[in-house]
Amino acid sequence: MHGxxxxxxxIQGFIYDTPIGIINGLINIILGPDILVxxxxxxxxxxxxxxxxxxxxxxxxxxxxxxKHIPSGLTMGTLGLVTGFAFFGKNxxxxxxxxxxxxxxxxxxKKPYGEVLLPSILATCLAxxxxxxxVLPYMPTWLGLSLGVLTGVFIGFVINPLAVxxxxxxxxxxxxxxxxxxxxxxxxxxALYQLMGIEFVxxxxxxxxxxxxxxxxxxxxxxxxxxxGFLCKSENNEKIxxxxxxxxxxxxxDYFKEYQEKAYINMGLLGLACLLxxxxxxxxxxxxxxxAILSVVGFGAFGKALQSATPIVGGAMLxxxxxxxxxxxxxxxxxxxxxxxxxxxxxxxxxxxxxxxGLVAGFLHLTLATNITIFHGGMNLxxxxxxxxxxxxxxxxxxxxxxxx
Numbered sequence: 580m581h582g583x584x585x586x587x588x589x590i591q592g593f594i595y596d597t598p599i600g601i602i603n604g605l606i607n608i609i610l611g612p613d614i615l616v617x618x619x620x621x622x623x624x625x626x627x628x629x630x631x632x633x634x635x636x637x638x639x640x641x642x643x644x645x646x647k648h649i650p651s652g653l654t655m656g657t658l659g660l661v662t663g664f665a666f667f668g669k670n671x672x673x674x675x676x677x678x679x680x681x682x683x684x685x686x687x688x689k690k691p692y693g694e695v696l697l698p699s700i701l702a703t704c705l706a707x708x709x710x711x712x713x714v715l716p717y718m719p720t721w722l723g724l725s726l727g728v729l730t731g732v733f734i735g736f737v738i739n740p741l742a743v744x745x746x747x748x749x750x751x752x753x754x755x756x757x758x759x760x761x762x763x764x765x766x767x768x769x770a771l772y773q774l775m776g777i778e779f780v781x782x783x784x785x786x787x788x789x790x791x792x793x794x795x796x797x798x799x800x801x802x803x804x805x806x807x808g809f810l811c812k813s814e815n816n817e818k819i820x821x822x823x824x825x826x827x828x829x830x831x832x833d834y835f836k837e838y839q840e841k842a843y844i845n846m847g848l849l850g851l852a853c854l855l856x857x858x859x860x861x862x863x864x865x866x867x868x869x870x871a872i873l874s875v876v877g878f879g880a881f882g883k884a885l886q887s888a889t890p891i892v893g894g895a896m897l898x899x900x901x902x903x904x905x906x907x908x909x910x911x912x913x914x915x916x917x918x919x920x921x922x923x924x925x926x927x928x929x930x931x932x933x934x935x936x937g938l939v940a941g942f943l944h945l946t947l948a949t950n951i952t953i954f955h956g957g958m959n960l961x962x963x964x965x966x967x968x969x970x971x972x973x974x975x976x977x978x979x980x981x982x983x984x
Contacts, residue, residue, distance in 0.1 A: 581636065581640055581658060582637065582640050584636070584800070584803065585632075585633040585634075585636035585637045585640065585662075586633065586637075587633075587799075587803075588629050588630070588632045588633035588636065588662070589629065589630050589633035589634070591629050591796065592625070592626040592627065592628070592629030592630035592632075592633065593626065593630070594626075595624075595625045595626040595629065595792065596624055596625065596626025596627065597626075600624060600626060600627070601623075601624075601626045601627045601630050602627075603623075603627075604622070604623025604624040604626060604627025604628070604630075605623060605627045605630065605631060605670075606623075607622050607623045607627070608622050608623040608627060608628070608631055608670055609670050609672050609673075612707070612710060612711065613668045613669075613670075613673060613706060613707040613710045613711075613960075614668075614707045614711065614956065614957035614958055615667075615668070615707075615952055615957035615959075615960065615962060616667060616783055616784060616785060616867055616957075617667055617668055617784050618666070618667050618784050618785050618786045618865055618866035618867060619631060619665070619666055619667055619668075619670075619866050620666065620786035620789060620865065620866040621784045621785060621786040621865075621866065622784065625786075625789055625792060628665075628666055628866060629796075631665050631666075631670055631671075632662050632665040632666060634665075634670075634671050635661050635662060635665035635669055635670065635671055635674065636658060636661060636662045636665070638671050638674065638675075639657070639658055639661045639662075639700055640658070642678060642696060642700065643693075643696070645692075646691070646692040646693035646696045647691070647693050648693035648696050648697075649693065650835065651833055651835055651836060651881075652832065652833035652834050652835035652836060652842065652880040652881030652882070653697055653832075653833065653881045654697065654835070654880075655835060655842070655846070655877050655878075655879075655880035655881060656754070656874075656877045656878040656880060656881040656882075657697050657700050657701055657877070658877055659846075659873050659874050659875075659876050659877010659878060660701065660704075660755075660873075660874050660877055660878075660961075661674075661700060661703065662873050662877075663869070663870035663871065663872070663873030663874040663877070664703075664704065664870050664874075664960050664961075665870075666866035666867065666869055666870040666873075667866040667867045667870055667960070668704075668706060668707055668960040669703055669704075669706050669960065670706075673703070673706035673707070673709045673710050673727075673731070674700075674703040674706055675731075676709055676727070676728045676729075676730075676731025676732050676735070677699060677702050677703045677705065677706065677709070677731045677732070677734050677735040677738075678699055678700060678703065678735060679731070679732055679735060680699060680702075680731060680732040680733060680734055680735020680736040680737075680738075681695055681696060681698065681699020681700070681702070681735040681736070681738070681739070682699070682735075683732065683735070683736055684699070684735065684736045684737075684739055687736075695739050698738045698739045698742045698757055699735045699738060699739070701738075701757035701758075701961075702734050702735055702738040702757060702760075702761060704757065704758060704761045704959055704960040704961040704964070705731075705734050705761050705764065705765055705768070705958060705959060705960070706731070706960065707957065707958045707960065708727075708730050708731070708734065708765070708768050708958045709727040709728065709730055709731040710727065711727070711772070711777065711958065712724075712726045712727035712730060712777075713726075713727035730768070734764065737764075738757065738760065738761075738764075741760045741763075741764065742756055742757055742760050745759060745760045745763065745968075748968065748971075748972050749967075749968050749971035749972050749975065750971070750975060751832075751927065752925065752927045752928045752931070752971040752975060753924055753925060753964065753967040753968045753970070753971045754832065754878055754881065754882045754883070754923075754924040754925075754926065754927065754967070755921075755924040755961055755963065755964030755967050755968070756964070756968070757961065757964065758924075758959070758961025758962075758963065758964015758965055758967065758968070759961075759964050759965055759967065759968025759969075760968075761959045761961055761964065761965065762951075762954070762955055762959050762961070762962070762964065762965025762966075762968065762969075763965075764959075765954075765955030765956070765958045765959035765965075766954050766955050768955075768958060769954070769955050769956040769958060772956070773956075785865045785866075785867070785913060786865045786866055787863065787865070789864055789865070790863065790864050793864035793868075793869050794854065794857075794864065796869065797850055797853065797854050797869065797872060798851075798854060800847075800850055800873075800876065801847045801848075801850030801851045801854065801876070802847065803847070804843045804844070804846045804847035804850065804876070805843070805844050805847030805848065805851075806847075807840065807843045808840060808841050808842070808843030808844035808845075808846075808847065809844065811839070811840030811841065811843065812840075832881050832882035832927065833880075833881055834879070834880050834881060834882075834884075835880045835881070842879065842880040843880070845879045845880070845884060846876050846877070846879030846880055847876075847879075848879070848885065849875050849876050849879040849883060849884075849885065849888070850872065850875075850876045850879075852885055852888075853872040853875055853876070853920065856892065856920075857872075857916075860896070860910070860911045860916065861911055862911050862913070862916045863911075863913055865913055867913065867917045868913055868916055868917055868920070871916075871917045871920035871921050871963075872920060874920075874921065875888070875920055875921075875923055878923070878924075882926055882927055883923050883926045884926065884930075886930070887926040887927070887929045887930035887937070888923040888926045888929075889937075890929050890934040890935075890937030890938050890941065891922050891923050891925050891926060891928075891929050891937050891938075891940055891941040891944070892919050892920070892922060892923060892941060893937075893938055893941060894922075894937060894938035894939060894940060894941025894942040894943075894944075894945075895915075895918060895919035895922040895941035895942065895944060895945040896910065896915075896919055896941075896945075897938065897941070897942055898941070898942040898943075898945040898946055899911075899912070899915035899919065899945060902915070914949055915945065915949070917963070918944065918945045918948040918949055918963060918966075919941070919945060921944075921948065921963030921964075921966075921967070922940075922941045922944040922945060922948070922963065922967070924963065924964060924967040925937075925940045925941070925944060925967050925970060925971065928940050928971060928974070928975075932978055932982075936974070936978055939974065940970055940971075940974055943970045943973065943974065944963070944966055944967060944970045947966040947969055947970060948962060948963045948966035948967075951965060951966055951969070
């Protein structure tokens, strides 16, 4: 099913652009810098961006097949993040060294590659660290490329033990745990690069004027997932009620384990909810915005549901409104919308502690997410995962203390 979806993305790309235009666009995407924010629709055009999304998804699926990975809810979330960020920052070439590092780690610890695959794929959020070295103007291309590849392999190799250790910091309440880890690792790499005299200029390349095309893209994706969920056979058909789709009752975060392919329905409903959200706030679509939505959709199989995500987004938009009152920045500024959509990584916190703390978490998340890029120089594409981890680290002790008292 997911392979078919990736092929649909590629076909859509050729609908919006000519083969020559797509080839030129892909060259621009691959050879250009990738630090935040580099919107691939702006860099290579909508057609090339959609083809890049499809190719990144197919490479990820190929890794699942090669490693004999057993699908889970996090598998769906990972695929959502990969395809989402293939709109801004990830492409097949800057992903592969990091995935290779994960493979070498599996050999080093003598574990099946399928067991350690997901963190290494998620670690491709640090793909700009690979690209940044490869495109340095004052370094020979072969040397920069070699250093970039080695950096990627190193990231993929160390991400698994770091992810296990740092999850304790937020106790699992941040669904984007690898984003939090990558933020810490990106901070160290950024300091090292600065020591080497490598300068970073945080970019702000956003695309404009694609509301209709990206609305159609999101609508097709959401309806496709809902139809697949209804048509797929499952042992838990009796659990598919309106209440369960809203609350996604499950013992843990893995909705795919609980509902099997019926979890696709929740993924599609979240896509439609994002579509409604963008309509209500009159938001402008772009690569990062549609990428954030795809991450929400993907994690509809792992920890995100309408009931728990809504208060988080509400708190984030409340913070955006406060900023508008004080600074005159529109509350529907695209950086705010991206942060609000990604803030749903804190859905478990709202589900556990209620709507009020969900609102507080969303508010704090947007505040952090829009101001911490400077610490990693834009190298960590999962900037919001970093912010989500920090938010949970700050709030969780306070919540537990107040509940105890």
